[in-house]
Amino acid sequence: MTTNKPFLEVKNLNVAFPTEDGLVKASSDISFSVARGETLAVVGESGSGKSVTSLAVMGLHNRRSAQISGQAFLNLESGPVDVISADEEVVRKLRGKAMSMIFQDPMSALHPYYSIGNQLVEAWSLYNEGSAQDGKKRAIEMLDLVGIPAASKRVDEYPHQFSGGMRQRVMIAMALINNPSLLIADEPTTALDVTVQSQILKLIRDMQQEFNMALILITHDLGVVAEVADRVNVMYAGKIVESGSAEDIYYRPDHPYAIGLLNSIPRVDKLEDTRLVAIPGQPPSLIHLPQGCSFRARCEFADRVPGNLCATTTPSLDQKGADHFSRCHLPESELVKARVEIGGRK
Amino acid sequence: MLNYLARRLSATLVVLTLVSMSVFGIFAVLPMDPAALTCGKACYPAVIEANRHRLGLDVPVQVQYGRFVKGLFVGRNYGEGAASISCPAPAFGYSFNRHECVTSLIAEAFPVTLSLALGAFVLWISVGVGLGIVAARRRNQWPDRAATVFVLVGTSLPTFISGILILLFVGLKFHLIDPLNLGRWVSPLADPVAWFRTFIFPWIILALAYAASYTRFTRSNVIETSSEDYIRTARAKGLSEKVILQKHTLRAAVAPIVTLAGLDFAGLLGGAIITEQIFNLPGLGRLSIRAVLQDYDLPTIVATTILAATFVVVANLLVDIAYAYLDPRVRVA
Numbered sequence: 001m002t003t004n005k006p007f008l009e010v011k012n013l014n015v016a017f018p019t020e021d022g023l024v025k026a027s028s029d030i031s032f033s034v035a036r037g038e039t040l041a042v043v044g045e046s047g048s049g050k051s052v053t054s055l056a057v058m059g060l061h062n063r064r065s066a067q068i069s070g071q072a073f074l075n076l077e078s079g080p081v082d083v084i085s086a087d088e089e090v091v092r093k094l095r096g097k098a099m100s101m102i103f104q105d106p107m108s109a110l111h112p113y114y115s116i117g118n119q120l121v122e123a124w125s126l127y128n129e130g131s132a133q134d135g136k137k138r139a140i141e142m143l144d145l146v147g148i149p150a151a152s153k154r155v156d157e158y159p160h161q162f163s164g165g166m167r168q169r170v171m172i173a174m175a176l177i178n179n180p181s182l183l184i185a186d187e188p189t190t191a192l193d194v195t196v197q198s199q200i201l202k203l204i205r206d207m208q209q210e211f212n213m214a215l216i217l218i219t220h221d222l223g224v225v226a227e228v229a230d231r232v233n234v235m236y237a238g239k240i241v242e243s244g245s246a247e248d249i250y251y252r253p254d255h256p257y258a259i260g261l262l263n264s265i266p267r268v269d270k271l272e273d274t275r276l277v278a279i280p281g282q283p284p285s286l287i288h289l290p291q292g293c294s295f296r297a298r299c300e301f302a303d304r305v306p307g308n309l310c311a312t313t314t315p316s317l318d319q320k321g322a323d324h325f326s327r328c329h330l331p332e333s334e335l336v337k338a339r340v341e342i343g344g345r346k
Numbered sequence: 347m348l349n350y351l352a353r354r355l356s357a358t359l360v361v362l363t364l365v366s367m368s369v370f371g372i373f374a375v376l377p378m379d380p381a382a383l384t385c386g387k388a389c390y391p392a393v394i395e396a397n398r399h400r401l402g403l404d405v406p407v408q409v410q411y412g413r414f415v416k417g418l419f420v421g422r423n424y425g426e427g428a429a430s431i432s433c434p435a436p437a438f439g440y441s442f443n444r445h446e447c448v449t450s451l452i453a454e455a456f457p458v459t460l461s462l463a464l465g466a467f468v469l470w471i472s473v474g475v476g477l478g479i480v481a482a483r484r485r486n487q488w489p490d491r492a493a494t495v496f497v498l499v500g501t502s503l504p505t506f507i508s509g510i511l512i513l514l515f516v517g518l519k520f521h522l523i524d525p526l527n528l529g530r531w532v533s534p535l536a537d538p539v540a541w542f543r544t545f546i547f548p549w550i551i552l553a554l555a556y557a558a559s560y561t562r563f564t565r566s567n568v569i570e571t572s573s574e575d576y577i578r579t580a581r582a583k584g585l586s587e588k589v590i591l592q593k594h595t596l597r598a599a600v601a602p603i604v605t606l607a608g609l610d611f612a613g614l615l616g617g618a619i620i621t622e623q624i625f626n627l628p629g630l631g632r633l634s635i636r637a638v639l640q641d642y643d644l645p646t647i648v649a650t651t652i653l654a655a656t657f658v659v660v661a662n663l664l665v666d667i668a669y670a671y672l673d674p675r676v677r678v679a
Contacts, residue, residue: 058582060578060581060582092584092586093584094584095581095582095583095584096582096583096584097584100582101582103575103578103579103582105575108574108575108576109575109576109578109579110576111576111579111580111594111597111598112576112598112673112674112675113597113598113601113672113673113674114597115674122583122585122593123583123584126583126584126585127584158674158675160674160675171579174579174583175582
């Protein structure tokens with residue numbers, strides 16, 4: 001599935017926001033790629049730089065208020081385009097067509113004053129010639145596809161007449177109406193009822209197959225990740241701290257943060273007497289990042305690294321397996337012990 | 347929607363009835379005798395009583411109110427026989443001081459106030475909303491700062507200062523205003539140029555304060571709307587900044603401005619007392635202030651008060667209807 005040429009290649013992407021208190025380094029040194037048909041999950045806690053990175057790819061940061069460096073290539077049929085350095089107008093014309101994005105809160109992501117049909121047709125007519133009737137036909141088709149019952153009737157209704165799950169379906173329909181090659185879903189199920197979450201997730205997967213899209217799924221729900229992801233990027237304090245196949249991350253997590261994350265979710269097979277293990281402490285301020293490893297202050301294995309390396313040197317993203325990278329100084333022997341210790345804790 | 351309209355319309359009628367009743371009631375309990383006010387210093391009780399009867403003030407207040415309402419619909423006669431005075435519908439009363447039906451006093455004054463309010467409205471909406479949008483789009487840059495200065499000046503200068511300043515140092519100094527013809531009412535149909543010259547300075551003065559607050563209001567509304575999730579969605583779709591501003595941002599930002607504008611305009615229709623006074627405009631404001639301060643002309647005061655209230659109540663209704671049109675969420679509610 002991942003053998004074809006990646007559609008999106010991000011190389012050394014940095015996004016920072018100057019503020020009165022200093023420069024907020026929201027994401028730094030981000031590199032990854034996604035191919036069509038592939039699903040990349042990005043996990044991490046709030047403020048770890050997940051959304052900031054994808055908004056940069058979409059060109060949705062205000063270039064006046066954000067400092068963005070690095071590259072992000074979209075490999076279009078007409079050749080690669082770097083959306084970071086390209087003209088704003090060029091990037092705008094890629095949005096909705098080559099790449100689309102759906103957001104966390106469908107309750108506020110649709111314009112309350114325009115009908116669903118109006119908003120879908122608006123997106124369609126940006127990249128298609130044709131009458132309003134053609135557009136509406138296409139809109140109904142898309143609503144049908146994402147599972148909105150009585151689409152031809154509901155197309156004239158307004159967002160407030162839809163439930164949260166239905167609105168997220170509408171958002172998906174709108175994002176896909178121009179057949180994009182890349183879909184970025186930024187916590188698409190976080191604001192929804194649990195029962196609806198899995199439906200929406202399944203819908204996104206079905207659509208991915210239907211349209212053969214590259215999918216970036218931003219989430220902090222590791223259950224979701226296990227279900228759908230081909231690859232996983234774990235982010236912490238603006239950096240990718242571990243990257244690998246879903247299997248690598250779940251069965252052979254390398255970074256203490258990733259290990260901690262996995263242990264903070266309840267597991268059906270370990271219910272008895274098990275308390276969920278929280279990672280103590282808070283993520284560091286993105287303005288004053290500590291020297292060395294950003295996770296050091298919360299890491300219980302830092303003292304097992306020889307030479308106080310964690311405090312002095314920022315770990316690089318080193319290869320740990322075939323397609324498995326991690327940013328940690330911990331030697332392999334200590335790592336194996338660490339996995340067992342955390343995993344076996346009651 | 348029809349249901350909604352019917353409900354709002356009947357509510358409006360109820361409010362209007364209550365307003366007219368309370369205004370009428372307030373003036374009925376005032377410690378002054380309208381009949382005694384009808385004749386000068388040397389007055390015989392017999393004359394007062396005759397006038398009391400003639401004006402229909404010798405019956406209980408609820409009967410007076412009943413006659414007042416009836417007069418609104420069918421017109422009214424004061425006194426009997428050859429000396430009787432007839433005011434055609436809608437009869438708001440008879441001004442004994444000015445020897446005229448109140449309705450004709452209002453009919454004379456209203457076009458003046460309407461001209462003043464309409465021109466000022468157009469001016470302040472275009473300047474205020476326009477400047478607000480520019481300030482929001484160029485936030486923290488020089489256009490925004492310039493708008494802030496304008497807002498500061500506009501809101502802190504009271505009309506009676508700015509009006510006199512412009513009258514003395516612009517209008518009269520540069521001979522743009524003929525002091526003998528100050529405030530002379532000319533119909534815009536008869537002589538549009540003279541009409542424009544009469545009103546241009548009052549418009550500017552009246553619009554200044556409103557434009558300032560509308561600039562501030564529009565600016566903050568546009569900025570707030572710009573950070574809404576649905577604006578980000580519009581951008582993610584690939585829409586151009588121009589379409590996002592015109593179709594998405596303004597549509598949502600303008601709705602509350604419509605409400606405010608409707609009510610402010612209606613408030614002005616009742617008469618802009620200070621501006622009319624400064625520029626000698628014979629509008630409803632002047633009519634009211636003269637009736638209150640000089641003539642103790644109760645029928646005129648009752649009429650202008652009820653009229654002003656009616657404008658506001660009706661504007662409220664129109665604004666609600668406009669809002670339902672603008673915001674689909676209101677339609678079903």
